Amino acid sequence: MVDPITLEVIQERLISIVREMRATLARVAYSSVLYEARDFSCVIMNARGDAVAVSEDNPGHIIPLPWSVRIAISRFGDDIHPGDVILINDPYSGGTHLNDVAVICPVFVDGKLLLFPAIRAHWADVGGMTPGSLSGTSTEIFQEGVRIPPIKIYERGKLVSGVADLMFANMRVEAERRGDLQAMLETCRTAERRIVEMVGKFGMGTLLESIDVILDRTEEHIRELVDRIPDGSYVYEDYLDASGTSHDPVLLKARIDVAGSDISVDFSGTAAQVAGPINASLAVTTTAVFTILKTVLDPDLPVNQGAFRPVTVTAPLGTILNARFPAACGGFAEIRRRTQSVVMGALSRALPDAIAGDVKGTANHCYVGGLNPATNAHFIFYEYPAGGTGGYREADGSSAFRSFDEGDFSSIQPVESIENELPIVIERTELRVDSGGPGTSRGGLGIERDVRVATDRATYSVLSDRCVIPPYGVHGGGAGAPNSFTYRRGHDEYQPGKVPGKATGCPLVRGDVVLMRSAGGGGFGDPLARDPELVRDDVAMGFVTRDAAGTAYGVVLTVQGEVDVVATRARRAELAERRAGFVVAAHALGADEYRHGRRYIKLNQQTAARLRLAVDAPVEIVVPIGAPLRAWVDTNSTIPEGSLWIGPEGSAMIGVSPGDRVEVRALSLGATLKMAVDAAPATLAGEREAVKA
């Protein structure tokens, strides 16, 4: 039995090794995406492929890694020897997208396979149809680069040069790729030395036993947390805006079953995989589930295999959440984010105080590229603006702040760097007024940034989401404003692609102004219950307009900007009165109805007309506790006046039964604008060089 102090010392030492790995790779890597953007993660796993220690690493990288190791272990079995190095990037084997390449090094002590230090790092290019390998228009994985199933790149200390030559021959900037692989190897070797030192200091028996105890202890801890969630089933659904090939939204559905200290998440009912890059492996889906669980259960929970043990994740093969070969997987990051939203929504009634309003829900990649007349070389302006974070029980969300699943990196560049380096002028950078979802706690504000093209020709590409269907508020809070990526030419505003937030190579000319607008966070709680003094402060700060204070919060201000208490009371009563309250109708019409990927609810024609809800209008069905159900309106004469048919499953999502009262609010979706006449898709070589997810 290891004493608790040795146990802590061993755990700290292991984490310290991972930190040293991070520092080493940042020091010896060749490409700037590694040594500056630090788009990589390190982990130590045991011989079974259980993650043992991580440090400040990207959850999206790390959590799928044990998956890859297990696949490698099952592929090679006993055929793993000292000096072997395994390479893998295959999304269908625990990978993310092809650019994220993992190096796994078995460490042997006294002939016994002890631990695997491993690194997953973003390679700036892995071949494929476009520089940088990622493309919003890929339809098959072959277009996204070289697919590496688990292979040995080193055998017993010797480079398998044929494999390396074949691989690198199919990637751009070969020298840099070789340098990065070498750097990853050196980093694993450093970890190996430290592990051997630890065995010398603590003994192999104590080390292995401690690792087991560390994992068990973490498991015990998370089980206690899961145990506090009331047993039962929790369901929810959410949408990605569009697959890129049609305007229809893409549905994600989750069913969470909590039984004692076990939690299982099933994504049956989720949309089939699409012929675009918005697909992900089950490893990515599992990562998303774990990320949001850790977030709502205990942000300080150690990340190791013990924490994953009580969690089971399933999704039908061939869906966007468990894509089958040869689906393209470049856009997995949007899926990961929306999966988090779905799981948080499902847990919103079970853990009402642990959650927050939803966030921007996408990476928000935005590129303007072209020829720089100053250098006669291609340039890329690349930003991925953060939005507001959701309101939560204790406080308002923060404005222009990266989401809970993102790390300590900038999402916008200095104006003074941009204007020095690129033919671009930043005209304005401000908080986006009224973008925070209204609530008792308000959502944080997004950003407005106006980017003027100062060269004759350029192109504009966007990979975003939640540009149509906005981040949800919770417990009666309103939605945040959706993301928006458009441009202004003269006095008109245009959309760069067919679908909001998705465009490739939209042509721009000198003077065009790209308008980047990031989403506000969702609100928390009923906005009519927000302290009027806080609303007054928001107006004084200019975070909320006077108009919105009146319409969304029911707060009336005097000319001097103080709260008019009497008028506010009256206005709030009036707004509460005007809310469209419905009785949930019997489930008699059968199963829930989906058309074109959208959920439909039904009410009778007179009710719809009275409330000015047109057929196909998007709405939110709001309940006091929990996330709202998003749906589109249909009419049906058999539904009694004042009643609303949702369907059994949808009712379960918001925890209501026939006879219960709910509120229906019109949901304003992100606008779809016209495209400029000359906006035929064009591509520009080099445009996506800096693309990463």
Place this chain on the structure above:
Amino acid sequence: MIEIGIDVGGTFTDVVLLDREAGRVEVAKTASTPKDQSIGIVNGLSRLAIDAGKIDRFAHGSTVATNTVLERKGASVALLTTAGFRDLLEIGRTNRTKVYDIKLAKPAPLVARPLRFEIRQRRFVNGEAPVALHEDDVRAAALACVAAGVEAVAICFLHSYLDGADEQRAAEIVREVAPSLHVTTSADVVREYKEYERFSTTALNAYVMPVMDRYLSRLEARLAEAGCHEPIEMMKSSGGLMRASTARRYPVETLLSGPVAGVMGAIHIAERAGFPNLITYDMGGTSTDVALIADGKVTRTAETRISNLPVKTQMIDIKTVGAGGGSIASLLAGRTLKVGPHSAGADPGPACYGKGGQEPTVTDANLMLGRLSSSYALGGEIKIRPDRARAVVGEIAERLGLAPEVMADGILKLVNVTMASAIREISIQRGHDPRDFALIAFGGAGPMHACDLARDLSIPRVVVPPAPGNLCAFGLLVTDVVAERSETLLAQASTVDPADLAARFERLADTVIAELVDDGVPRDTIQIACTADMRYVGQKSELVVPVDLAQLTIDNVNEAFFRVYAERYGHERRVAPTEIVNVRVMATGAIEKADLARLSPPSANPQSDADGVLERRKVFFLQTGWVDCPVYDRYRLAAGRHVDGPAIVEELGATTVVGPTDTFTIDAQHNLVVTIGKERN
């Protein structure tokens, strides 16, 4: 000639007096007075029997700026900025410091939105000014500031690093309209590009200006009352002194004032003891500061954050962790033992202080294990209660089913792990081998943990200077007067005209030399050092490259960059084009250095015997368990003395713990130099 160094820390105010004629060094320690630090300073001075009128130099390390920012107790600040960009200060770079925390709040900006005034004004990189400065906007803003009760104004325009004229003009107008306001402009504070970082630094400067001004005025008045009229010199974060008049203008440069003084003291000690490679280890009550000095050269960084707000002034690269004597041991989820980062601080302090502390701390563990004397701690100022320490440590031990001693030992092991990991980060993780370094241990608690840390990190030697609890104050007396200025160049190196580059350096040099001469430094003693911040084209962060003005060619500048790059990243990349981002000049006015070896020993403890042994007591060592151990009076250990461990060495305000396999000698400067023995398993 009497010189005074005063360092005000969170818990104690430390004073060092140097009397050059009499060849005497004296130290004193008194409780800090956080509400008005100048009171503690005067109290500290009164502990030394001196005539304040005879003070010729007064060097000061202060936490006024740091505390003002950390506690958010600064001035009401307004921002005047380029129209369209008033929210830059709030938007920042949008980064978050903690993943997975859905309730993490972004720190509020120092300037509230209604006090961020938009001024119509715009310049481009090529020198074009599509929008000229609208002076009426500035006037209106200044009037609005007065109406709103603003105390300080930060003027921050885009691209002002290229040309600060608009900022200067706006400052003039504000001073005209509202003479009582403190005004600071971004290009004056840091003349470097990247607007958010520059604006943030400027806003911090404005935020602290009125506070610093009031503090210095109070201090000057109190000192004048006592008869001392010499100008105060303040320690800068970059490791140089500046006059109070300069500190009033650039208070943001004093954010690391205190910790840096310790590093400067440690460098001085190590240099004279013959250790050019050192790791400074300053362990106080709530935190530990470590810094690595390779080959006698400090590393500076301009990428620091305070309360997650960027500060773009030059600072000595110091790593701070929440581990100190007051760090609290607790059980997470009832079973996982953690030590720190929470601290019992000075109030209530460790349980053994008997001032109401109910939680076991590192100091309690040291006391229980006999490492800390129950009668001599803090020079006997506090009555120590070993029973309280035993009770609180015993309670947590019982919950884990451990013997109290094992628990106390565990607390020390864990706090050591935290500190070792900080040292690993600045040494091993940056490519340095700890075996080439000496650990300079100071601060109240440093010498108690240094030998165990050194052993864990394979650091062969530990140096404990005389009066380690006062090293920060001493550091103030061995620090040169320094001025530095920089500006952004931002051009591919191959396109830079070496004559133009030389002219830039010379212009900057003239400015900093003039500043020092103004401060009374004789011109012929001033040394100039030039550096360039460089990177490969396409990179976002720069490396500091030394530039030799005498041999200034672009090839030489590039060669120097390649060398620094190879040192940092371990490989060379000669082919890619390079870029010069900033140029920087530092002027140093060397002062005559004080000598701690001349410390007049406070009367040695009369109880110690001829060998300097005060007593023998049972001490628990991590390596061996309980050992009958001699306790030495440091003031009886003469230079040249050699002692084998185990040993405890006590002096006022600090205790050095020397392990059973270690040995130590007293060197000519009266440093206690420990040779770390091998670990015995």
